[in-house]
Amino acid sequence: MEEKLKVLNDCMTDHPDFPKPGIIFKNIMPLFSDPERLALLGEVLEESIRKNFPGCTKLVGLESRGFLMGMAVASRLGVGFVPIRKKGKLPGEVVRQEYTLEYGTDIVEIEKCSLTASDKVVLIDDLIATGGTMKAAVKLIGSTDAALLGALCLIEIDFLKGKEGIENFVSLIHV
């Protein structure tokens, strides 16, 4: 596992002062442009979910990079994938959650029909920074009938302590 994670970490690039001064942006896109890395990504995510979240029936990914993570592993696990989207993108009946960003508020939504009481959900995203996005997703799942097993991010920015208060949180690469 550690060797695979090193290969994945080494291919990602850091971009100081993007998109704003003071942010070191971690670019995950090289994970997807090479088929061997993409397969490796699927392997480490699969191993982590099987170990930490046995019984998972659905992965719920956060727009938009969480969609890439979820789709890299859902079919390997034989589970479904459900998106959480920013407001106004999903049709039909939705469940919504407002959350606070650095400045102001935003809203995330999930389709009401996408989860049932028999679902055991794992939230998946590429990266946790302040944790605001993931905490909103936790609350959103809490207002559905599904059970939340926990949350998985490939990357955690440790000094921001975003995982504090999130139950059963797992991350694989620490920066």
Ligand SMILES: O=P(O)(O)OC[C@H]1O[C@H](OP(=O)(O)OP(=O)(O)O)[C@H](O)[C@@H]1O
């Ligand atoms: O822990 P936080 O401080 O909430 O930040 C982490 C979130 O920020 C990024 O998404 P972003 O909102 O940039 O959207 P994107 O995936 O569409 O680029 C990232 O993919 C996480 O979802």
Ligand SMILES: Nc1ncnc2[nH]cnc12
């Ligand atoms: N430093 C960072 N790199 C990439 N995506 C992010 N989302 C929030 N902080 C980020």
